[in-house]
Structure formats: C-alpha cells, structure tokens
Amino acid sequence: MQMKVETLFATPLARVDLSGYITEDQVAFVDSLTMVANQTNLISENLYILDRPELQGFRAIISQCLKDYAINVMGCDQELLLTQSWALRNAEGVGMHSHAHSNSIVSGSFYYTELPTPASKMFFDRNTSYQRLELPPHPERANIFNTKINAVIPKTGELLLFPSELNHMVEQNPSPEVRSVIAFNTFIRGNIGNFRDVSELSLK
Ligand SMILES: [Fe+2]
Numbered sequence: 001m002q003m004k005v006e007t008l009f010a011t012p013l014a015r016v017d018l019s020g021y022i023t024e025d026q027v028a029f030v031d032s033l034t035m036v037a038n039q040t041n042l043i044s045e046n047l048y049i050l051d052r053p054e055l056q057g058f059r060a061i062i063s064q065c066l067k068d069y070a071i072n073v074m075g076c077d078q079e080l081l082l083t084q085s086w087a088l089r090n091a092e093g094v095g096m097h098s099h100a101h102s103n104s105i106v107s108g109s110f111y112y113t114e115l116p117t118p119a120s121k122m123f124f125d126r127n128t129s130y131q132r133l134e135l136p137p138h139p140e141r142a143n144i145f146n147t148k149i150n151a152v153i154p155k156t157g158e159l160l161l162f163p164s165e166l167n168h169m170v171e172q173n174p175s176p177e178v179r180s181v182i183a184f185n186t187f188i189r190g191n192i193g194n195f196r197d198v199s200e201l202s203l204k
Helices: 023-033 053-074
Strands: 014-017 034-039 039-046 079-090 094-100 106-110 122-125 150-151 157-165 165-170 179-190 201-203
Touching: 014 053, 023 053, 023 179, 034 079, 053 079, 053 106, 053 157
Parallel strands: none
Antiparallel strands: 014 157, 034 039, 039 079, 079 179, 094 165, 106 157, 106 179, 122 150, 122 165, 179 201
C-alpha cells in the first residue's frame, strides 16, 4: 500500500529580489529618519515613510510588486494599496515578538541595507488564533502538513510579501551590526461584493 498525499491549500510567502532598485540617496534618507523606542527595537517616528517624496520612485517599485501579488498570487481584480509604512532597526540581541498586522491584507518587509551576518531568521506561525489542542510533530517527521512554524532567512535587497494575518516573529540579532528594515501594510482598493446581493462595498 502506498499513500499519496496531495496539498489542498497553501500559505504564500512571496520573495522578490529588489537589490539595485533602491538608490543610495533613498537608503541614506531612510537611515536619516528619526527613530523612537518600540518595545525592544526602534521604529521610525514617521509611520508613512513611503508617502515621502524622497521615496516615490521606490514606492512605485513596491506597488508594482503588490500588483503582481494581487493578480498572480491572490488572483483578484482589486488593487493592493499601500497604507502605513515604517522603518525598523534591531540592535545586537534585539528581535521582535510574535505579532500579526491588523487592518491589513498583505504586509511586507524589505531589507534595504546589508543584513548582519548571520541574518536573524523570521518565523511564521501556521496558527492565527489560540490552539486548545497541540499535536507537535516528531522533529524527524515534520513536514509541510504538520509543521507549526516555518523559518525564513531573509536576504539583503529582498522584499517579502505575506498575508497580514500570519503571526510572525524575528529572532534576536546575533551580530553587533544593526538590522534595518522597511515594513508596510496594505488594503484593497476597488469593488467587492455584489450590487444585487446588497453586499457591495466600494473602496476608493
Ligand atoms: Fe511584522
């Protein structure tokens, strides 16, 4: 007897190499932003950094990636519009606790400067809510169907796009070099629902 297992559903993580798409001036601008304390790491005081005129060229690149994601990953007709965007810095020994992004459809992180070596892993959690029953797999039998957490090692110049409801965390930065990131949220623009069903919602 041989069991054949098929995948019914899957969670996307889009990875785009954008190295070379951000200019030295844009990197210098993000590095010059005023940063404030955010639990253990630092976050930019400006929480709409991609609205700044200095970053409009780069914003257009991100928007193009979001368009690609909406069409080819989500398969939907609506657009993904950037909402809040911010910069983060993790000093040595600093990570980020598990969290998800509220009021957002797709979230992203872009590693706009050289990542420390070794780069902190990002962990994504399969569960989006409290789990009463825990059945962790034996480590040697962990697979895509049973794993609770999946680790990703971001690369310098890479953009990650993922569903905003996914819980994720960043391990502590093991290096004396600072780990810098641009992060953002999105929401849909366009019509959803159906006029005749009185479920129509027009988001402009
Ligand atoms: Fe996050």
